[in-house]
Amino acid sequence: MAPSAKQSVNSKSTVALFVTCLVDLFRPSVAKAAIELLEASDLVVDVPLQQTCCGQPQYNNGDYESARRIAQQTISLLEPYDVVAVPSGSCAGMLIAHYPKLLTGEWSDRATALAAKVFELTQLLASLSNIRGPTVSMGPIAYHDSCAGLRELGIREEPRELLKQAGVEVRELDQRDVCCGFGGTFCAKMPDISAKMSDDKLESVRRTGAATLIGGDLGCLLALAGRARREGSHLQFFHVAEVLAAKAVGAGIGENEG
Amino acid sequence: MQQRSTDFLSEASRAIQDSEHAHFREALGTFMPTLRDTAVEEFGGDKRFQALRLQFKAVRQHALHHLGHYLAEFAEEARSNGSQVHFARTGAELNQRVLEICAAAKAQRVIKGKSMVTEETALNAALEEAGIAVRETDLGEYIVQTAGETPSHIVGPALHKTEAEIGQQFLDQHRLGTRELNTAPEMVAEARAVLREQFLAADVGIIGANALVAETGYSMLVTNEGNGDLCANIPDTLIVCTTVDRVLPRTTDAMAMLRLLVRSTTGQPITCYTSFYGGPRRSGDTDGPRQVHFILLDNHRSEILASDYVEMLECVRCGACLNHCPVYMSAGGHAYGWVYPGPMGSILTPLLTSLEASSPLPDACTACGRCEAVCPAAIPIPDLLRDLRAEKHQQRITPRRWRWGIALHAWLVQRPRLYRLFTGLGTGFMHRIAKDGVLTRLPLAAGWLSARDLPAPAKETFLNELRRTES
Numbered sequence: 001m002a003p004s005a006k007q008s009v010n011s012k013s014t015v016a017l018f019v020t021c022l023v024d025l026f027r028p029s030v031a032k033a034a035i036e037l038l039e040a041s042d043l044v045v046d047v048p049l050q051q052t053c054c055g056q057p058q059y060n061n062g063d064y065e066s067a068r069r070i071a072q073q074t075i076s077l078l079e080p081y082d083v084v085a086v087p088s089g090s091c092a093g094m095l096i097a098h099y100p101k102l103l104t105g106e107w108s109d110r111a112t113a114l115a116a117k118v119f120e121l122t123q124l125l126a127s128l129s130n131i132r133g134p135t136v137s138m139g140p141i142a143y144h145d146s147c148a149g150l151r152e153l154g155i156r157e158e159p160r161e162l163l164k165q166a167g168v169e170v171r172e173l174d175q176r177d178v179c180c181g182f183g184g185t186f187c188a189k190m191p192d193i194s195a196k197m198s199d200d201k202l203e204s205v206r207r208t209g210a211a212t213l214i215g216g217d218l219g220c221l222l223a224l225a226g227r228a229r230r231e232g233s234h235l236q237f238f239h240v241a242e243v244l245a246a247k248a249v250g251a252g253i254g255e256n257e258g
Numbered sequence: 259m260q261q262r263s264t265d266f267l268s269e270a271s272r273a274i275q276d277s278e279h280a281h282f283r284e285a286l287g288t289f290m291p292t293l294r295d296t297a298v299e300e301f302g303g304d305k306r307f308q309a310l311r312l313q314f315k316a317v318r319q320h321a322l323h324h325l326g327h328y329l330a331e332f333a334e335e336a337r338s339n340g341s342q343v344h345f346a347r348t349g350a351e352l353n354q355r356v357l358e359i360c361a362a363a364k365a366q367r368v369i370k371g372k373s374m375v376t377e378e379t380a381l382n383a384a385l386e387e388a389g390i391a392v393r394e395t396d397l398g399e400y401i402v403q404t405a406g407e408t409p410s411h412i413v414g415p416a417l418h419k420t421e422a423e424i425g426q427q428f429l430d431q432h433r434l435g436t437r438e439l440n441t442a443p444e445m446v447a448e449a450r451a452v453l454r455e456q457f458l459a460a461d462v463g464i465i466g467a468n469a470l471v472a473e474t475g476y477s478m479l480v481t482n483e484g485n486g487d488l489c490a491n492i493p494d495t496l497i498v499c500t501t502v503d504r505v506l507p508r509t510t511d512a513m514a515m516l517r518l519l520v521r522s523t524t525g526q527p528i529t530c531y532t533s534f535y536g537g538p539r540r541s542g543d544t545d546g547p548r549q550v551h552f553i554l555l556d557n558h559r560s561e562i563l564a565s566d567y568v569e570m571l572e573c574v575r576c577g578a579c580l581n582h583c584p585v586y587m588s589a590g591g592h593a594y595g596w597v598y599p600g601p602m603g604s605i606l607t608p609l610l611t612s613l614e615a616s617s618p619l620p621d622a623c624t625a626c627g628r629c630e631a632v633c634p635a636a637i638p639i640p641d642l643l644r645d646l647r648a649e650k651h652q653q654r655i656t657p658r659r660w661r662w663g664i665a666l667h668a669w670l671v672q673r674p675r676l677y678r679l680f681t682g683l684g685t686g687f688m689h690r691i692a693k694d695g696v697l698t699r700l701p702l703a704a705g706w707l708s709a710r711d712l713p714a715p716a717k718e719t720f721l722n723e724l725r726r727t728e729s
Contacts, residue, residue, distance in 0.1 A: 019720055021671075025685050026713060028720035049678075049725055052671035058664055060625060062647030062656070066668035073672060147626035175288065179584050183624025188705030189660075190622065192271040195709035196588040197624075200284060226710030229696050254713035256695040 007117045009083050009127060011042040016081035018074075018118075020091045021053040022218040023239075027253065030218060033245035034087045034121055041128045045085075048077050054094045059102065060184050071099045072107055075114050084118045087241050088217050089149020090184075092120040097152045120149060121241055122216055126158035133166050134246040140169040141243070142210040144201070144224070146217035147179050159216055159240050166244055171208040175200070182223035198227040205235060212236040212252070214243055225254035259380050259408055263595035263607055263616035270589035279590070282420055287587030293525030294578055294632060301521060311636045314518055317511045318572040318635065321472075322563060328472040328505045329554070335475025339537030341550040345502070349379030352555045356381060356464065356497055357388050359551055363495045365390060365461035371479070371486040372396035373466030374412055374575065375499050375555055377597045378610065381464070393456045395485040397449055404431055410591030412598060413523050413577035418590060421445075453485070463489035463547070465535075467500040468519065468574070469512045470552070476536045477552065478512050480520060480529040487533050496547035498535060501555045503563070503571040509534075515574060518634035522576040558610050567642055570605050572635040579629035579639060585622050594619060601629040601639045608646055617655050620646035663702070682722045685715035 009015075015038055019031040031047070038045045055070030074095070078084050086092035095118045099111035119127070141163070149155040163170050181187060181197025201224060205213050213235055215221050225237040236252035251257045262269070274280050298307045321328055333343040346352035352375075360368065368390055370376065382403070385392045394403040398415035401424055402408060409415030416424065425439045428448055439445055465486050467477035477498050479486045490496050506512050520526050539546030562571055580586045580600030591599035596616070598606045604619040613620075625640040633639060650656045670677050688697060692714030698707060706712055718726075 021681075024720045025681055026715045028716050028718075028723060031720045047721075047724055049721060050674040051721070052674055052677045053667075055668075055671070058668050060644060060647070061660065061664050062644060062649070062651035063661070063664050063668065064648050064651075066665065070668060070671055147624070147628070151627040151631055177628065178287075179624045179626035179628070181584070181624065183626070185660075186621065186624045187709070188703075190267060190270070190585075190618075191705050191709035192267070192274055193585055193588045193622070194624075196274045196280070197584050198710070200584070200588075222713050223710065225713050226696065226706070229711040229713070230709070251695060254696050254711065 006119070007083060009043070009119075009124065013082040014044045014046060015083045015085050016078055017045055017047045018051055018054070018078065018084055018086045018091065018095070019047065020086060020088045020218065022222065023087060026222060027218055027239060029247055030087050030239040030241050033239070033241040033247045034085065036245045037121075037125055037133060037241060038085060040132045041125070043083075046081070050077055054091045056091065056094050056184055059094065059098060064102065067102060068107075071102055071111065075099065075107070075110050078118075079110060079114050082117065083124070084114070085121050085124050086118060087121040087239065088219070089120050089146045089153055089155055090217050090219060092118055093148035093152035120153055120155055120216065122159040122162055123153065123155055125244070126161055133162070133244050136166040136168050136243060136246050136248070138168060138243070138248060139212065140171050140208075140210045141212045141214045142171045142173055142205045142208040144173065144180060144205075144213055144215035144220055145176055146215060146220050149216055150177060155216065159214075162244055163214070163240070168243060171210045173201075173204045173208060175204050180220045180224055182220045184219065187223050194223070195227060198224055199231070202228055202231075202233065202235065212238065212248075214238055214240050214248075216240045218253075221253050225252070229254045259377060259597060261596045261611055261615055263611070263619055265595060266589070266593050266618035266622060269593035269595065273590035273593055274588060279418065279420075280588075283418075283587050283590055286417060287581075287584065290581035291632075294522050294581065297521040297525035297527070301527075307518075310514070310518055311634050314514050314634070315572060315636050317506065317514065321506055321511075322503065322568065322571055325502065325505065325563065328507055329502060331472040332470050332475055332505050335473065336537065336552055337475070339475050340540075341475065341537040341552055344551060344553045346553055346555045347557070349555065349557050352376075352379045352499060352553050353381050353384040355553050356499070357384065359495065359497055360385070360388070360390055360462055363461055363549070365495065367456070367460045368392045368462045368464060369457055369460040369489050369493065370394050370399070370463070371465035371481065371489045372399050372415070373464065373499055374409075374597060375466055375501055376464065377409065378557065379499075379555065381499070393453070393460070395453050395457065395489060396481070397446065397483055397485075400449060400453065401427065408592065409597075410599065411577060411580055412575055412602075418592065457488045457492050460489075460493045462495040462497060463493040464497045464499060465489050467498050467504055469515055470500065470505040470554075471509050471512050471534070472505055473508050474534070474536070476534040478532070478534050480516065480532050482524070482530045484531050487531055490533070490535055491546055494548045495551070496535065496549070497551045497553060499553050499555065501557070501559055503559045519574045519576050522574075522578040522632065522634045562609050565609075566645060567605065567609055569635075569637045570602075570609065570642060572637060573602055573606075574635055575602075576634055578632045578634065582628045582632050584626070584628075585624065589622065594622075601643070605639065605642050605646065613646065613649055613653065614655055617650060620644075620650060678719070678721055678725070681719050685719055686717065688715045689717045
């Protein structure tokens with residue numbers, strides 16, 4: 001969607017954080033980092049407690065009927081807000097690009113209206129003129145573009161700009177527009193193919209010489225970290241929000257907290 | 259060709275374990291997209307590509323919406339050029355018609371240009387069964403045919419084979435004495451010499467078509483080897499086998515197609531040979547076939563035309579979606595188990611055969627969208643694959659444990675309080691049994707855990723923590 005079609009965001013806007021189910025269950029620090037970053041830009045952040053999942057598992061497995069009901073629930077929950085921030089290109093893409101075509105009639109109109117207010121987190125942060133994040137001290141990182149963010153939402157420069165502003169050196173992957181093999185339930189249905197794709201991606205990360213991979217989608221990061229752990233790799237994995245909020249310290253994704 | 263699409267997973271695993279060929283495909287997966295991407299860049303970039311593909315899509319949509327009209331026009335023009343036009347409802351009908359033409363011509367030897375349509379109808383087997391010798395003349399098809407294999411790619415049939423393998427194959431199969439065969443040019447020269455004799459001895463030539471032009475009654479074919487033209491012009495009888503959806507209204511539309519097709523395929527601005535076949539030789543012509551037949555196959559295209567998958571008929575068979583698909587490059591073309599592999603094949607195979615016989619294919623997609631981004635026909639491939647998954651779900655072809663799992667998850671996410679309670683218990687339990695930050699064993703997670711560890715969930719979910727601290 002063209003940025004011009006988007007809701008304008010100012011300091012009086014109330015932002016709903018749609019944390020996404022994976023962040024909720026696996027990596028609460030991403031949600032905490034997102035709240036800090038949004039509040040640092042003088043936005044008022046609210047986290048609707050009734051949120052669950054955007055319905056991608058149903059949608060992508062062809063259970064359109066369930067996906068529609070979940071979409072309606074999510075739209076009803078989020079449409080009262082001025083702005084919705086989502087720390088995931090995939091889930092933001094579901095709300096922005098897929099809800100309107102999944103639903104019909106009045107619900108499709110409501111989905112389209114909501115889509116104009118939904119932002120992937122780094123796109124929202126990069127669009128704010130008064131972004132004030134901490135300076136981050138860490139070694140060079142490699143950045144993984146998630147496919148939905150890249151191709152459905154056109155996110156490419158935003159996370160890199162934010163990371164550079166925070167003082168982080170970003171190294172580019174070769175084959176950076178190629179999928180990491182996660183693909184939602186794809187990775188469980190076709191594990192051997194998925195593992196091969198993850199191995200190719202991890203090899204690409206190694207070639208950058210960076211010891212840390214950063215991305216904007218926890219799904220990709222969980223799958224890549226899980227594969228790296230299985231193969232005995234010591235690469236570290238963090239979500240971009242954690243880095244920007246200077247929370248990418250201690251245990252990375254799939255690492256022991258103790 | 260015998261369909262084995264239900265074995266997709268095991269065939270893909272086998273292909274991945276064959277590390278030499280897996281590495282080879284990995285290199286192809288890096289190299290092939292650069293051909294197309296560089297060509298599009300030189301052509302004016304993605305913006306121009308977008309504009310051209312939408313313009314061409316409108317032409318295809320128009321032609322398909324008026325398919326009856328343009329097919330009638332094509333047939334009328336072709337007949338007025340002296341060609342014969344036949345329609346075949348099924349693959350068997352097409353094969354039968356070819357056999358009849360061969361019988362009338364008393365043909366013993368047939369030479370063929372590359373044609374995925376005749377792969378679809380298994381024409382070679384039908385010809386051989388009738389005692390007619392058939393020789394593929396596209397270099398890749400020749401390699402695959404003489405190796406007793408099937409194409410792994412719609413444009414590069416032998417892309418699964420290394421240069422060394424092909425060299426050894428030629429040394430074994432061509433009785434040409436002791437010789438060195440180390441480089442691709444040497445192999446090409448040898449194949450050319452061997453094939454030249456077969457061209458000269460053939461009674462019937464069979465080729466495919468990239469497009470049919472209604473206003474002229476001509477067919478268009480692009481090749482880089484010129485073998486199509488030899489098949490078309492040396493034997494007395496030419497048979498063009500293609501499908502009804504290939505028809506374009508005007509020659510200029512075929513030109514628009516060329517700009518997109520060739521760049522998307524090999525990255526060339528144009529192929530070495532772009533030929534239009536206008537009918538039998540006319541009085542005064544010194545060469546050319548004496549008889550030209552067009553056989554236009556339907557084989558479910560009419561059904562697709564009337565379905566929600568109609569955009570699939572706009573496919574130009576460029577292979578860009580294969581080249582850009584990491585699933586295809588990981589699994590290899592043969593894993594798809596039928597004629598058309600990769601993303602386009604994962605849609606076409608269920609539509610041309612049956613969803614049940616190809617049930618894993620619609621799932622062979624991460625919805626990464628790279629195919630759709632490069633498709634010169636702007637086909638929403640991930641959406642069509644998802645729609646096929648919806649049909650699988652409705653028809654209960656999807657395994658029950660998946661359908662129930664998805665339904666249970668849907669039930670739970672529509673009950674936020676229960677969801678928080680249940681996920682709280684689940685993550686707490688998983689957090690406790692995790693070791694070194696990951697889980698390696700867990701009920702109901704066999705798919706994930708077979709290839710990777712599962713990073714441990716949080717001790718407490720974010721929403722539960724928030725609720726606790728806010729209250």
